[in-house]
Amino acid sequence: MTEPLFPARIVAIELAAEDILSFTLRPEDGALPDRIDPGSHVDVHLPNGMMRSYSLSNGAEHRRGYRLTVARDANSRGGSTYMHDMLRVGQILEISKPRNNFELAEQAAMSVFFAGGIGVTPFIPMITRLNEIGRPWRLHYCTRNRERAALVDEIDQLARDGSGKFVAHHDDTDGLFDLKGTLASLPADSHVYCCGPTGMLDAFRSGSEQAGIASDHVHFEYFSSDVESATEGGFALVLQQSGTEIIVNPGQTILQALVEHGVDIPYSCEEGICGACETRVIDGTPDHRDMVLTDEEKRAGRTMMVCCSGAKSPRLVLDL
Numbered sequence: 001m002t003e004p005l006f007p008a009r010i011v012a013i014e015l016a017a018e019d020i021l022s023f024t025l026r027p028e029d030g031a032l033p034d035r036i037d038p039g040s041h042v043d044v045h046l047p048n049g050m051m052r053s054y055s056l057s058n059g060a061e062h063r064r065g066y067r068l069t070v071a072r073d074a075n076s077r078g079g080s081t082y083m084h085d086m087l088r089v090g091q092i093l094e095i096s097k098p099r100n101n102f103e104l105a106e107q108a109a110m111s112v113f114f115a116g117g118i119g120v121t122p123f124i125p126m127i128t129r130l131n132e133i134g135r136p137w138r139l140h141y142c143t144r145n146r147e148r149a150a151l152v153d154e155i156d157q158l159a160r161d162g163s164g165k166f167v168a169h170h171d172d173t174d175g176l177f178d179l180k181g182t183l184a185s186l187p188a189d190s191h192v193y194c195c196g197p198t199g200m201l202d203a204f205r206s207g208s209e210q211a212g213i214a215s216d217h218v219h220f221e222y223f224s225s226d227v228e229s230a231t232e233g234g235f236a237l238v239l240q241q242s243g244t245e246i247i248v249n250p251g252q253t254i255l256q257a258l259v260e261h262g263v264d265i266p267y268s269c270e271e272g273i274c275g276a277c278e279t280r281v282i283d284g285t286p287d288h289r290d291m292v293l294t295d296e297e298k299r300a301g302r303t304m305m306v307c308c309s310g311a312k313s314p315r316l317v318l319d320l
């Protein structure tokens with residue numbers, strides 16, 4: 001099964017920057033949460049059959065609806081182009097409840113955010129929250145040029161309202177951003193966050209390690225995965241709760257084997273970025289291929305994303 005969905009109406013579409021639109025979706029039953037959980041995202045099921053996950057970009061105003069800010073990406077698989085070209089105010093889409101794999105460490109002495117392009121979106125509710133609780137923050141926002149920088153007035157206002165600093169960086173006028181040098185200059189107890197293209201995230205992860213920032217202070221979220229799913233197969237799955245044993249064949253993911261055997265399990269992105277299919281591992285060694293778990297969590301092997309990860313042991317016992 002995919003995750004439960006509910007209908008939400010598009011109540012506003014606003015221009016956030018060149019080729020970037022903000023969509024506000026209000027649940028048809030009016031049930032909006034009291035607060036936006038900073039860093040959370042929703043899955044949007046488009047009328048053309050595509051499913052895409054988007055971070056909530058809500059600032060202080062969240063009673064209007066869930067805000068998703070989406071860049072038109074010519075190299076995308078078509079979701080953003082569809083959103084930009086086909087969606088209209090008044091349309092109803094099926095969306096999931098918000099889910100959070102990118103949580104804010106609210107008590108950090110200092111929070112530093114690195115956004116690449118549209119990766120700025122989850123940071124708006126995060127810095128809004130830090131303002132609410134009076135915590136300091138800094139946002140480095142890197143875009144190709146000024147025209148492609150979204151929600152800048154809002155971020156400027158957030159910096160004025162709280163103890164925040166907004167540092168915009170445009171490649172065309174400022175050259176390449178020195179991500180590693182900036183990380184190295186931070187106090188070691190800072191919490192650091194990155195959301196952006198894969199190359200930026202890879203540089204962020206290695207730069208944080210070189211800077212000596214503890215891994216539990218390093219937070220990141222990928223847009224998409226460039227890691228191949230494990231489809232080598234050739235191992236047995238034991239489902240602890242039902243006692244069922246399933247063989248995962250070569251060419252199959254664990255999720256595909258489970259679905260083939262009629263096992264009801266939540267899933268969404270099927271590429272290891274949304275966290276919907278996280279499953280507890282009771283015995284065996286997972287072959288992690290996801291972008292959700294931290295290196296430490298992967299080493300511990302207590303949970304795994306069954307949509308893309310496989311097994312390094314001949315037998316894997318799952319809490320299903």
Ligand code: FES
Nearest residue numbers: 268270275277307
């Ligand atoms: S379905 Fe998204 S991580 Fe597995």
